[in-house]
Amino acid sequence: MPLYSARVLVSLRPSVLDPAGEATRAAASRLGVDGVSKLRIGKAVEVELEAPNPQAAREQLELLSDRLLANPVIENWTLELKDDVSAGA
Amino acid sequence: MPLYSARVLVSLRPSVLDPAGEATRAAASRLGVDGVSKLRIGKAVEVELEAPNPQAAREQLELLSDRLLANPVIENWTLELKDDVSAGA
Numbered sequence: 001m002p003l004y005s006a007r008v009l010v011s012l013r014p015s016v017l018d019p020a021g022e023a024t025r026a027a028a029s030r031l032g033v034d035g036v037s038k039l040r041i042g043k044a045v046e047v048e049l050e051a052p053n054p055q056a057a058r059e060q061l062e063l064l065s066d067r068l069l070a071n072p073v074i075e076n077w078t079l080e081l082k083d084d085v086s087a088g089a
Numbered sequence: 090m091p092l093y094s095a096r097v098l099v100s101l102r103p104s105v106l107d108p109a110g111e112a113t114r115a116a117a118s119r120l121g122v123d124g125v126s127k128l129r130i131g132k133a134v135e136v137e138l139e140a141p142n143p144q145a146a147r148e149q150l151e152l153l154s155d156r157l158l159a160n161p162v163i164e165n166w167t168l169e170l171k172d173d174v175s176a177g178a
Binding site (some may be wrong): 001003009010011021024027028031032033035036037038039040041042043044045046047048049050051060063064067068069 | 090092098099100110113116117120121122124125126127128129130131132133134135136137138139140149152153156157158
């Protein structure tokens with residue numbers, strides 16, 4: 001069965017505060033890096049999944065993202081699906 | 090001053106265990122998504138930074154990534170820098 005590689009990016013919704021990101025932004029300026037106008041920390045989930053075809057892979061990854069990887073009340077997610085990677089990489 | 094938008098992806102080194110990822114992989118199979126052969130959870134940091142030119146932006150982001158965003162003992166990071174985004178998007 002083909003192997004698909006995907007990355008799910010989970011980010012806080014714009015209306016949700018990000019205290020860790022704010023703290024990191026403050027630390028950046030103490031490190032001498034000024035000019036950071038935005039810094040928000042999200043999750044990047046790397047997944048490898050066997051599926052019969054790209055459509056099935058995408059459906060399963062969307063289910064995972066909605067139900068397990070992101071909390072839809074406070075987070076958005078985007079899916080980047082690569083083609084069959086079982087040969088080669 | 091131009092505004093640069095960047096994403097820093099921070100992932101655990103391959104030799105480092107990822108218990109949260111393993112737990113999520115087990116939960117995926119309980120959810121009916123079989124065939125997940127790998128699932129590792131990292132961080133995706135979205136940064137907007139003012140800098141005089143792309144080289145300066147990249148240097149400052151590399152400093153941030155090395156010193157603040159990733160723990161080089163257990164994590165790798167990669168930087169995706171977009172061009173000046175102050176006009177338009």
